Amino acid sequence: MSLTFKKETFRDDFSFRNSPASIRRFPFPFNEDKYMYAVNMEPHVPAGPPNHSYNKLIDVDEHFVAEMEDRAKVLKEDPLRYQALPHMMTAQWDTLELLMEQQAQGFPEHFSLDRDGDRWHWINRPMGIDRHFVFGDATTLPCEPFEFITRQAQGDFCIVDQRDGNLWMDAGMVTTQADWSLDFDVGMNFMEWHGPVPLAHQLGVFERALKFLLNLQQSKPVRRLNWTMTINPRLDTSPENYHKWGPDRATVTPENVGDKVHLRCELQSLWRLPRSNAILFVIRCYLIKMEELVTISKWARRFHRVLRDLPPELIDYKGLTRYRPVTVEWLSKFDDGAPTSPGIFPD
Amino acid sequence: MLVQGIKSRPVYSGIKADPNAVRHLFVLEGEGALALLDQAATLGQDIRSKTEVLYASTGSKPREHGQKLAALDFHDYWEAPSVAVLLNRFGVMLGTAKMGIRIYISGTEGFIGQAVQMAIDHGIDHNSLMTEHRGSEARRVQCVHCKGITDNVRTSPFTCSHCGLPLLVRDHYSHRIGAFQGVNVDAEAPGTAPPPEELFP
Secondary structure, eight states: OOOOOOOOSSSOOOOOOOOOOHHTTTOOOOOOSEEEOOOOOOEEEOOOTTTTTTTTSSSSOOTTHHHHHHHHHHHHHHHGEEEGGGGHHHHHHHHHHHHHHHHHOOOOEEEEEETTTTEEEETTTTTTTEEEEEETTTSSSSOOOOHHHHSSSSSEEEEEEEETTTEEEEEESSSSSSSHHHHHHTTTTTHHHTOOSSTTTTTTTTHHHHHHHTTTTOOOOOEEEEEEEEESSSSSSSSSHHHHHHGGGGGOTTTTTTHHHEEEEEEEEEETTTTTOOOOEEEEEEEHHHHHHTTTTTHHHHHHHHHHHHOHHHHHTOOOOOOOOOOHHHHHHHHOOOOOOSSSSSS | OOOOOTSSSOOOOOOOOOTTEEEEEEEEEEEGGHHHHHHHHHHHHHHHHEEEEEEEEEGGGGHHHHHHHHHOOEEEEEEEEEEHHHHHHHHHHHEEEOEEEEEEEEEOOOHHHHHHHHHTTOOGGGGGSSEEEEOOOOOOEEETOOOOEEEEEEEEEEEETTTOEEEEEEEETTTTEEEEEEEEEETTTTTTTOOEEOOOO
């Protein structure tokens, strides 16, 4: 299927919208009417109804071009959003290979990759990029390989190195994050970078997740969904710019909930990389407005219940305190109390 | 106002001379001198003859720890006029250090953070460093917004010494930067920052 890429913004006038088809493919993160942290990982294999964001392992959608333009703007303002420690070069090439392969296989109308030994030819039609280069020779690309490919792939990307029985955040391209700083966290181990998350440490979630990930195998990626909420469709909700987007949280009124309040879902996938034995951690962000979300009755009912019954620690950590009550009230109009079907997909 | 209980917060397990080391390097600041003075009587001549001490007295100058350290028969004792000067010499020494050296760091958290960072920059695993917190609880904090570092932070919130934003001090710590994280406390309603509370005396 050929995609039509939208012209839209994630800042200033916030012209981002989802088409009806884009709403139906949204990875809705709640499989039941309540939410608590869990090691909710499953094999990352193609799934879901036709055209769902789960169909391809690296998803490309109608927002691709606009998201890449937003990433370029973020990097121009703050180059520290991309960092890679010096020992990560092999993992950088691993990542370039994986993303080029997946995008070319999943969306051949838009991307192609031809290989003749080490001489590779990459075409990214939506962005007008046509590049010959030598795999493994960074001088044949305009920038480091990890930066080159992640300027052409939706989502944030972290490469974690595995050593001493731990995982280390040693490289990242992070411009669409839910309020965490790559510049601060780069070089940290798994427990350190998850340090600020409440409740989950006591539940043993991170110990189990770390054990699981240390044993992640090649060709068997896994995925999980995570979520938060964002006021206005802003991709760059970084702590670096918190003083610029924080005031948005005080602008929600009963009249503008539908347009301003967004559910922000992260489709996270983790891939063992073949040469470096590092793990690529993909954090793909999807946004949906409340007025778009309630067009799917099941999601309207369920999200109302999840948000209404959320534990106080999560309300605080996810920064929902100011606008949760007004949002729950608005959503309640769409919840008739009827039971919801199991699973995340629309009925 | 402090966000507490965070797992990245460092643990300082105390310093004790390792009898198997071929060379001992003590990197000390202020009250950190006591971490060595308190155990000096137990150190044999063998260890003392292989021990080098770098010391910056900073706010502890009137307590004359430096004179007590100088009076001991260590292989070498050197007192720096400031932390910056001490760290410069420490960096040069690390550049030529060989296997078998043991590094012991003691002082305020901000000092430990900077010394550990210097060692990491020279390829030393921070887990192999012995550290002991002595003296003030004051923190070294990086502003997540402008990336400027403010030393000796005693309150939260405090005013970033670079960009001027009022910052909440989080218990999230980066070994690489050697600092805690500071985040704007009144971003959602500018001008409503609560008064500073002395949390790190």
